[in-house]
Structures are given as C-alpha cells and as structure tokens.
Amino acid sequence: MTTTTETAVTISVNGSDVSVAAGDTILDACTAAGVDTPTICYGPTLTPVNACRVCVVELEGSRTLVPSCSRPVEEGMVVQTETERVNHSRKMVLEFLGSGVDLSQAEEITGWMQQYGAQPERYDNPERMNEEVKIQDDLYVRDYDKCVLCYKCVEACGDDAQHTYAISVSGRGFGARIATEFDVSLPDSACVYCGNCVAVCPTNALQFKTEFDLRKMENWRPEDQSVTTTVCSYCGVGCNLELHTQDERIVKVTSPDDHSVTWGNLCIKGRFGWQYVHGDSDG
Numbered sequence: 001m002t003t004t005t006e007t008a009v010t011i012s013v014n015g016s017d018v019s020v021a022a023g024d025t026i027l028d029a030c031t032a033a034g035v036d037t038p039t040i041c042y043g044p045t046l047t048p049v050n051a052c053r054v055c056v057v058e059l060e061g062s063r064t065l066v067p068s069c070s071r072p073v074e075e076g077m078v079v080q081t082e083t084e085r086v087n088h089s090r091k092m093v094l095e096f097l098g099s100g101v102d103l104s105q106a107e108e109i110t111g112w113m114q115q116y117g118a119q120p121e122r123y124d125n126p127e128r129m130n131e132e133v134k135i136q137d138d139l140y141v142r143d144y145d146k147c148v149l150c151y152k153c154v155e156a157c158g159d160d161a162q163h164t165y166a167i168s169v170s171g172r173g174f175g176a177r178i179a180t181e182f183d184v185s186l187p188d189s190a191c192v193y194c195g196n197c198v199a200v201c202p203t204n205a206l207q208f209k210t211e212f213d214l215r216k217m218e219n220w221r222p223e224d225q226s227v228t229t230t231v232c233s234y235c236g237v238g239c240n241l242e243l244h245t246q247d248e249r250i251v252k253v254t255s256p257d258d259h260s261v262t263w264g265n266l267c268i269k270g271r272f273g274w275q276y277v278h279g280d281s282d283g
C-alpha cells in the first residue's frame with residue numbers, strides 16, 4: 001500500500017516512484033505500484049524461503065537478479081520488472097518446474113507459463129518421481145508428483161504457524177521430497193491434521209480428499225461453487241471459516257489470510273470437522 005508516513009521508503013519501479021513502509025519488500029512495492037509479479041514460494045503469512053526464484057527483478061547496481069519477495073526496500077532503489085533478463089529468468093524457472101512436475105492443477109503457474117512463453121517440453125523429462133498418490137486417511141491426500149518443493153507446507157507445519165514439524169524435506173537433488181519423519185504414514189506421524197499445509201500448497205500436491213474424489217469423478221466444478229464466511233462453532237477462539245460448497249454440500253474449508261487472530265490457519269475441527277452438517281455418514 002502506498003504510504004506517506006515518516007517511515008516511508010521511496011523506490012522506483014519501472015520508472016515510477018512508489019512509497020512503502022520501511023521493512024516492506026520490493027514485492028510489496030511492486031504490488032503498490034500495480035505491477036503483477038509471479039510468486040510460488042511466497043505466502044503473505046509465511047517467512048520467505050527464496051526457494052523458487054520466479055519473483056526475481058532487476059535491481060540497479062546489483063550483479064544478480066534479486067528475489068523481490070524477500071528483499072527489503074531501501075531508499076532510492078531502482079527496480080525493473082519487465083526486462084529481457086527478468087523475463088528470460090522467469091521463463092527458465094517455469095520451464096524447469098514444468099519439465100519435472102505435474103502442474104495440471106496449478107492454474108496460476110500454468111497461466112504464468114503461457115505469459116512468459118515457457119516450453120517445458122524443450123527439456124528431457126528428468127527423473128520424475130512417479131509416486132503413487134498417498135491416500136492414508138479421509139481428510140487429505142498427498143500427490144508429490146505435483147510438488148514444486150516450495151517449502152510452504154513445511155513452513156506452515158513448522159515455525160510459521162503450527163509448530164508441529166511433522167513434515168520436512170528429505171533427500172537431495174532429484175531425490176528431494178517432502179516427507180514425514182522416517183517416511184512413516186501420516187496417521188503414524190506427528191501430524192495433527194490442522195490442514196494448514198493444504199491451505200498454502202500452490203499446486204494441489206496437497207488437497208482435500210473431498211476434492212480429490214470429485215476430481216476423480218470429473219465432477220470438481222469450481223465455477224459452480226460458492227464461498228460462505230462463517231465462524232467456527234467448536235471453541236471460543238472463533239476462527240473464521242470459508243465454506244466452499246458445491247451442489248449444496250461442503251467440499252472444502254479455508255480461512256482468510258488477513259484474519260488478525262488466525263492468519264489463514266485452523267485446527268482439525270474447523271478444517272475437517274464439518275461432515276455432521278450433512279447429516280449422513282459419507283461426508
């Protein structure tokens with residue numbers, strides 16, 4: 001948001017001056033200037049981990065492109081977001097991701113691939129995981145062929161929200177993957193089924209079992225879904241719930257990122273404990 005307070009910092013974005021609060025990032029300044037920037041590992045409620053590098057911009061005086069999501073603004077910075085170098089870098093990042101990951105349910109990312117002319121087929125298919133979808137309970141599934149290793153789920157499970165630390169990255173190189181400790185099944189892990197990892201996943205590698213089942217039946221229809229905001233009735237915290245409904249049935253539950261108490265997070269009851277609403281046993 002543009003600001004004129006004493007702590008404002010002014011930088012130039014694509015030739016226009018924009019003022020943001022000290023401590024804000026270049027990405028915040030781009031947003032304030034109305035400049036769209038692709039991001040994958042960035043989340044408004046998460047600490048930046050600089051994993052994807054799709055948000056890079058050109059910063060005058062810097063030898064390398066800089067990740068806009070994590071770089072704080074400094075007075076007088078001159079930033080360009082639409083140079084040939086920036087576009088080429090973003091295109092390459094998206095091509096590499098697309099060549100090794102199933103992005104079929106990552107609509108935002110595939111939109112950027114079109115925008116930047118990414119052609120993942122230019123590369124040989126590296127060692128794709130070809131993992132079976134992990135269906136270990138009725139709440140959510142893990143399809144790691146869709147995982148871009150953005151770390152958002154790890155952050156949400158760990159320091160940034162839940163402090164449960166049930167998942168982390170194991171392995172190296174092409175073998176790197178998100179896993180529970182010793183790769184035990186989810187019910188045997190430390191997972192408390194808050195679903196905060198599902199909420200931040202940008203590719204549907206983590207998704208509600210309800211959504212997974214409807215997609216399998218070719219009956220997942222976001223265009224026919226409504227979202228109703230309400231308050232969780234289970235305890236006194238009073239988390240905001242966004243009930244996504246299709247054909248008069250709840251199909252998933254999210255929570256608004258900008259809620260000053262819960263910041264998009266829920267517990268197992270608010271996230272998954274809604275089957276009783278339907279008054280039947282098949283959820």
Ligand code: SF4
Nearest residue numbers: 147148150151153201
């Ligand atoms: S499972 Fe989703 S949130 Fe976790 S690292 Fe993979 S893409 Fe990111």
Ligand code: SF4
Nearest residue numbers: 232234235239267270
């Ligand atoms: S989601 Fe969990 S913590 Fe939040 S109000 Fe419901 S029961 Fe309480």
Ligand code: FES
Nearest residue numbers: 041052053055069
């Ligand atoms: S969004 Fe900035 S590095 Fe991933």
